[in-house]
Amino acid sequence: MAHLRAAGLGALADLGFRGLDDDARDPVIVTGFAASRAHKLTPGQKTANHVLAVGRAPVEHGFAHLKNWRTLTKLRTDPARATLLLRALLVLTNLEVNR
Numbered sequence: 172m173a174h175l176r177a178a179g180l181g182a183l184a185d186l187g188f189r190g191l192d193d194d195a196r197d198p199v200i201v202t203g204f205a206a207s208r209a210h211k212l213t214p215g216q217k218t219a220n221h222v223l224a225v226g227r228a229p230v231e232h233g234f235a236h237l238k239n240w241r242t243l244t245k246l247r248t249d250p251a252r253a254t255l256l257l258r259a260l261l262v263l264t265n266l267e268v269n270r
Contacts, residue, residue: 175199183227232268233261 172192175182176199184191184200192200203223204216212220237243237260246253 172199183223183230185227229265230261233264236264236268237261 176194176197181198182200184202186202186205188200189202189205192198201223203220204212206212237257242260246256248256
């Protein structure tokens with residue numbers, strides 16, 4: 172959290188990350204809203220969940236492609252190079268999916 176906040180960055184996450192962020196006024200991790208039997212979601216919360224899902228979908232699809240290609244299991248390199256490689260692969264994957 173501290174590294175993201177210091178860099179001025181944020182992250183979109185699923186409901187598994189709820190409660191992880193310690194500053195409610197300036198959240199670093201944006202999560203959706205959860206419904207229960209006693210607490211139904213308002214239309215605004217449903218819209219916020221939809222917007223969050225739309226933002227996360229391309230990233231989830233990109234990692235799914237990387238897992239299917241088993242790129243990450245064969246990777247034996249410096250983490251800095253791995254980050255550059257993953258970024259390049261995600262760009263190529265998005266180009267291929269959009270084609």
